[in-house]
Amino acid sequence: DQQVKQNSPSLSVQEGRISILNCDYTNSMFDYFLWYKKYPAEGPTFLISISSIKDKNEDGRFTVFLNKSAKHLSLHIVPSQPGDSAVYFCAASSQGGSEKLVFGKGTKLTVNP
């Protein structure tokens, strides 16, 4: 049973537009969420995180929104750049992030020039 779901395996957007990547979770114990970015032939790198006490966290062009009642989070990238083309993984943890990460299957983002 998948506890973290990324239902869109791929997403294609035009450069300069907004990219929205979605993630749903089922475990109500999750209270810490992270997004990772992965380029081909590299390991995932941390992008941004959010604690369940917040509903939004912003870092430059990247914003993560958390809707606890819907058990849904999303990553917004504005404006999207070709260099953002990568696979994005959503991950969740409990106990304030001290428990093991549970990953979604990833969404491949392609930003077209």
Next chain:
Amino acid sequence: GAVVSQHPSWVICKSGTSVKIECRSLDFQATTMFWYRQFPKQSLMLMATSNEGSKATYEQGVEKDKFLINHASLTLSTLTVTSAHPEDSSFYICSASWAVGGTGELFFGEGSRLTVL
């Protein structure tokens, strides 16, 4: 979908002993496997990349002799923490890809919690 399984999910050991963690791809051939260490609220630390049949490539700062990685078959990679110490206590996560170098889809294991007493 592809499944990657880790075993054990939780292990407790005494300081000075060695612990082996297995990472298996259950329904695909994992040409490349990655091993990570998870720190609370922090990014995953990539420890090493292993391609089936060849020696693992370790990231800078990771002790090769302490964290032994073997990828002897297309469905199994193992991480052995030798002479474990309390500071090695952490979550260890593997991921697997059917593409060489991990350029294809990446699937994560459930993680293994190591507690060293």
